[in-house]
Amino acid sequence: FVIPDFQGFCKQMEEIYNKCYTNHSGKPAEYIPQLARFDSKSWGMAICTVDGQRFSLGDVDVPFTIQSCSKPLTYAIGLAVNGCDYMHNYVGMEPSGRYFNELVLDYSNKPHNPMINSGAIMTAAIIKPELSAADRFDYMFKVYKRLAGEEYLGFNNSVFLSERECADRNFALAYFMRENKCFPQNHKLHESLDFYFQLCSLEITAESGAVMAATLANGGLNPLTGDPVLTVDAVRNTLTLMHSCGMYNYSGQFAFHVGLPAKSGVSGCVLLVIPNTMGICLWSPPLDANGNSCRGVQFCMEMVSRFNFHNFDNL
């Protein structure tokens, strides 16, 4: 086994889980009522190792929307569909140093990277644009489901409708990119935005999210089903950008302190990848000033203080 003393490991994870439970800081996102309604007490942690061992605690079967945690998955699928060179004609690979939804492009007039809104709208826009909206959604749903090893994946229509209703900034980003000729020819702006909102509105649970993270940890091969969902190259690029850009404006500090690829979303989820070892999904709605789950970040910090999972721990 990749974690030889799995029981001892789980015991420590449980201590960290309990410690984080007493953290009452932050508050849930409020930009749409569907997110504001979530219970601040919700706290789930699920682990799936690359050899298929599972451990979970708390609210791990409660569906929540994936939100920005869809960004790395969509990017990875885009790499698989379009290849790396094509993708990066349209989106950069540099941290923006700005807010995740800021109206700004890089020096070559591309969105800075696929982990911020402009970049994720772009990634969505260039995945199978030749398909009808319905077929495109079906295609993505199926690939996401394979990432989750056929475990829970849903779609929250009220979140989708709210997202679209309260999306002035995302519309502004898309128009700004169109003004700057960022998109390929014949691009359909409203279809791309809808597709982006739909991907944010996919539902996972901490359990199924952990399997998704574990698939990334395992180089794209789902550890439970053996399904080769993504190529190793696509996963390598995705983990690289999660490492440098995955935690909003805390990404640099997170890379410094935790040293692992991760992505957070406004619903309070964190997908954390320990390459070649395990995937972890953390979910707790209260967010800090950077927009990251308070308990989620605390959990990651505590974990690397106990285990040598930091990228540069084994020197």
Ligand code: GLN
């Ligand atoms: N749906 C949200 C948006 O586009 C997702 C943002 C997030 O999770 N940070 O604004």
